[in-house]
Amino acid sequence: MVHRLPLRPFPVSGAPSPTFAPILRPASSLHLYPRRSFTSTIMAGFKQEPHKLLVIPGPIEVSDEVLYANAHPSVSHMSADFSSVFGDCIRMTREVLYTTTAQPFLISGSGTLGWDQVAANLVESGEHVLVLNSGYFGDSFAECLKVYGANVDEIRAPFGAAATLPDVEKAVLSKKYKIVAFTHVDTSTGVLSDAKGIAETVKRVSPETLVVMDSVCSVASEEIRMDDWRIDVVLTASQKGLGTPPGLSILAASEQAMKVFENRSTPPASYYASWKKWLPIMQSYEKGSAAYFATPPVNLIYAYHVSLTQITKQSPSLEERFKLHKEASQRVKGAAAELGLEQLPLDPAFAANGMTAIYLPPGVAASDLIPRLLKRDVVVAGGLHKDHKEKYFRIGHMGVTVVDKSRGDIDKIIAAMKDSVAEALASKKTA
Numbered sequence: 001m002v003h004r005l006p007l008r009p010f011p012v013s014g015a016p017s018p019t020f021a022p023i024l025r026p027a028s029s030l031h032l033y034p035r036r037s038f039t040s041t042i043m044a045g046f047k048q049e050p051h052k053l054l055v056i057p058g059p060i061e062v063s064d065e066v067l068y069a070n071a072h073p074s075v076s077h078m079s080a081d082f083s084s085v086f087g088d089c090i091r092m093t094r095e096v097l098y099t100t101t102a103q104p105f106l107i108s109g110s111g112t113l114g115w116d117q118v119a120a121n122l123v124e125s126g127e128h129v130l131v132l133n134s135g136y137f138g139d140s141f142a143e144c145l146k147v148y149g150a151n152v153d154e155i156r157a158p159f160g161a162a163a164t165l166p167d168v169e170k171a172v173l174s175k176k177y178k179i180v181a182f183t184h185v186d187t188s189t190g191v192l193s194d195a196k197g198i199a200e201t202v203k204r205v206s207p208e209t210l211v212v213m214d215s216v217c218s219v220a221s222e223e224i225r226m227d228d229w230r231i232d233v234v235l236t237a238s239q240k241g242l243g244t245p246p247g248l249s250i251l252a253a254s255e256q257a258m259k260v261f262e263n264r265s266t267p268p269a270s271y272y273a274s275w276k277k278w279l280p281i282m283q284s285y286e287k288g289s290a291a292y293f294a295t296p297p298v299n300l301i302y303a304y305h306v307s308l309t310q311i312t313k314q315s316p317s318l319e320e321r322f323k324l325h326k327e328a329s330q331r332v333k334g335a336a337a338e339l340g341l342e343q344l345p346l347d348p349a350f351a352a353n354g355m356t357a358i359y360l361p362p363g364v365a366a367s368d369l370i371p372r373l374l375k376r377d378v379v380v381a382g383g384l385h386k387d388h389k390e391k392y393f394r395i396g397h398m399g400v401t402v403v404d405k406s407r408g409d410i411d412k413i414i415a416a417m418k419d420s421v422a423e424a425l426a427s428k429k430t431a
């Protein structure tokens, strides 16, 4: 099956790039790669090979179109064709984050590189940073900031919870922080932080403080309104809600963040992650001309372009996409509840929509459950939080798995979970 989605109108916001022509063919004749003259014949027959359903909380399943774009013939990173594709990716990244003014950085690397970019470009040695820690990824972000000399304080939320707004307010009132950083969805717990509330609290009390959000597990699966909510940095990666293979660090920095960067009194504390190096490159590509600092992941950018096109230009709309994630999440969480399984997030209102973290049934180890799902061709993940990892498992439901209902992925996940839990419990009884 070649999955084709109806198109919504172009063009991308911002300056239109010369070769990024609107694709307004009827859906039946749609192919997403106007640059590849042979595409219609090859793509029409392209379907990725059968494989187990990858529903860990990232990397996720990618569409045939995205995978095919990743197999783009080799192209120079200095070519006009690639420059226009890169420029489109910058503009469409802004669209996904509802920002018109933030500066995106698309750099070869993984989500972790986003932490290094923040620490190297926005913090100077000895400055104070507050990390709202809701799990494993809060620990790691704090560790990264310390490596670059930041003075890090943390609000460590109880397992299954996020920092409360009164706690955030109290902390920000007590000390001048350069940055308040938090994880939108901590992938180790499935806890969703109140991004809007946190940003509103910080900016009300301390407007100079930058609000930095690790959104590796939330972009394109949770609503993020970067400009309206006054988030200064959104950092993410290609392999989760953005539905592209791993390998791309994606970050957007607000005008306020860019001013803070420009006014540094010391040079950025990294060579590869330095925005002094990358900013001119991003600006040049956005204008449609290539520039070089370090080789971009050319094929991944083609793949990201197709995924962004599907997300921002086709049906479902971005708003509908968020609703579909909520709906799928409710189905998975509801099925777990029917099996008597509890979720990690203590407050269902603050549970992620792109993943579910579920306590294992009593007496059943992860090593007893996960292989049973695998036998049913469904790949889920074990626990990750260092203190509790033996107690739970995690399911990702993002991107094409959620948006393309014809795949039946959510039904498959639920059926495999039900059968595997029943089998694991039955094996305990007979043991």
Ligand SMILES: Cc1ncc(COP(=O)(O)O)c(C=O)c1O
Pocket: 058, 110, 111, 112, 113, 137, 183, 185, 186, 187, 214, 215, 216, 217, 237
């Ligand atoms: C919330 C969060 N932050 C950061 C990371 C690190 O990203 P990466 O593994 O792409 O370096 C991850 C990875 O899963 C994550 O889920």
